[in-house]
Amino acid sequence: MEAADLLCDSLFHWLDNRKECADKLLEMAQELENVHLGSNIAQGIGAAAYVASIISTASVAGFLTGGLALPLLAVAAAVGTLGAAVSIASPLVEAGISRKTIKRVNKLIKEDEEVGRRIQKQLQDLKDRCGGAKLGDHAEELDCEVTSQLMCALARRNNTHVPLDFLRAFNRATFYRHLTPGGLAPAEAESFICQALDLDRVPVIKSSLKVLDAIGSDRSLNNLIVTCKELVKRKQISEASKFLRDSARDILKGQQELQEQLDAMLEIIQKLFQMKNLINDLGEYSLSLTEDEQKIVYHIMGTCTDNRVVSWLQGVTHQTEFVNLLRFVLENFGSITENLIEPGRGDIHIVIVAHGSIVDQFMPAGFLVPTDNIKDTILYSPWNCSIDSSAAFGIAQGNIDLTNRQFYNLNPEANNMVYYEPNPLPDRWNSMRESLHNIPGILLSPVTPEERAWAFFHQLWTDRSMEIEDRIIIPYHVPQNGVNAFRQIPLYMLIFVISFVLKFYGKTATVHLAACLDHAGSPPMSDEWRTQYAFTSDGTHMTVNMDDRNMNPMLFRALRSLFDRQEP
Template sequence: MHKIIQKLFRMKNLIKDLGVYSHSLTEDGQNIIAYIMGTCTDSTVISWLQGATCQIEFLNVLLFVLENFGSIPEDLTRPDGRHIDIVFVAHGSIVDQFMPAGFLVPTPTIRDTILYSPWNCSIDSSAAFGIAQGNIQVTNREFYNTSNRLYCEPDPLPDHWNCMRESLHNTPGILLSPVTPEDEAWAFFHQFWMDRSMEIEDRIIIPYLVPQNMVNAFRQIPLYMFIFVISFVLMLSGKTATVHLAACLNRREESTLMPDEWRTQYAFTSDGTVMTVNMVTEMNSRLFIALRSLFDSQDRR
């Protein structure tokens, strides 16, 4: 336990000196990367961090997550003990490269990571709102195709959400792209960030939002790297979390895989399918308006 506390203090001191967002790798940033490369046992994370560009992106994402969490406690020997729910909101897509579901629950600080739509399926603002608020129910989900608006439920359709802690199969790689100032939703989410109003009790909503003057420093990044960053911050904060993803999981390009290969892990839908929810709830909030501008546009990325 003493060695663990020492490592946490070391990581905390490195992060404290990290500074601000950057387009280059600073000395403090190099020290953090060296520390992670020397202590991390996940070969996929280490492989991703080999390139200088990825290292810069990692450090910027680390700063981004820290800003959403607030300050790290001074006394790391007394864990906070709270369990929180973290909702990532972003543009999303999937690729053919499969990986163990365990990559999305890498440490005990992440109790679970929950995905909501089947593979190759988008979500609309109603589904995203339900995920963000935490009141989405399996029995409320509905599916339609954007080409004809006809109902098109996947067959078979699991009677549960796609929980990574319980999954025994490999999952497709999930890539998250940031919300940029070019997106209509950026202004809404930026105002939320300025107001510090993205936390609902023990539920924190984190849109992958690019700072206005740092557009080129934030690019597409694998979900597992976000989870990895979150797991470190949670260790420093003494908390545990369940991660929820509010993002589309459709393919950006034609896949060489057959649908049965995708269905092995959960469920797969035909191209152009969207998941929505049929719920009676208040939909006039600023959050719903922001989500509508992000998920209900014609350009589903």
């Protein structure tokens, strides 16, 4: 079992133990009420020590009522503070309390102490697994990750599978939204989330570490013990009995409130489970949105912190395009073999094949690495440069050689191709994660049924043969039943949708682009292109010497039709 599952089981054990402990307190109170007022001082002191040990538990429970998920962490810290069972048998038996009750109470206190130590250890193990030592000063990041892991364990415990990445993204967009700037204003984002999940409001939770610090610094327990002793010393047995009943009520209240918090967490898990099913069960391509599809859009708008994505989605027609794009990516992932996405296999590589062009609107390169599950996005040709089928096939197979690239430009006077190499030409591919400069916007246009390449890509998709080892090839081609549903889109939107779908598989991916990057009528921006990477003059294309190992003839014919504009 994972660390979070072990901790979750221990917390439920603790809840059950506390419930029985409260019941026994009430039983003790009833028996104390039958004790004669003539009990001696020694008996009174013994009873006081017993009462105090139980009340310590109730006092701690009183602190654990704030927030949604984090009382779990507060409980984990608090339960370990309960002291060992006191010696109570002889004086309390003489006072009229049964040996059976005393024996059971002693056992409960011992179990509570053992569970407390176990929870402390399991909580520390979970913190370590969540990168506690590495996060260090970033305590709220640790809070967020521990809470997400616990919610995922709770989902598994209740046979409601919600992927960890999906829960983590929701928590960062709600309880820990301040950790990731961007997106809509908090109030507007909450409104969209509530509409998406049919919630009256998004719960607010506190920092777990602040709760732990507050509990650790409390000194009120000593006063409770003193009060209990004084009650019995003064032979105020009825007051001591009332104190027991009040303590039992407080324990039950804390136990009930914690159970309600767990139930609230489960409600959120159920809502996210329903959202996951809405996404997985999208129907045919459409030019309008159903009510359920609108909920999906609201969920994205409320939880996304990428300003450019949110801005794009605010267009009504774009919302329909987004849902169709989501269908498209889900269909492509649906054909992936199980061994490629099985846990522990590692990162996957996704190759996007499309018509491409660049515009004179610039943005940070990091926009093409929008989430943690996108490890990088790699571009291959310089700016304002096309690629041919050989280069595209090398990108698709993953064996394109940096030292093997060649550049040619059409000489209009001689009507032939001449060698042309950019100067300078970087000795690396264009990594978006490593780039510190802005890049021109990249637009992708779909391959349509009127093009020769479409039939090849459609056949490849039908045959489920768009994988090469650890690489998934996604051609941006119009589905046969959605000809009017696809338009030119920004590359960052397709990558965002891919990152969203990856959350359902718990996988990370590197994206590779096999597309031309010529400026296609937009104003040339030579200085900016050169600063970010490199550029070529108009009409230049990049090629490589073919490596025909593991050749997929159908894929090569499709790429040749798309990039070379000639009969295969």
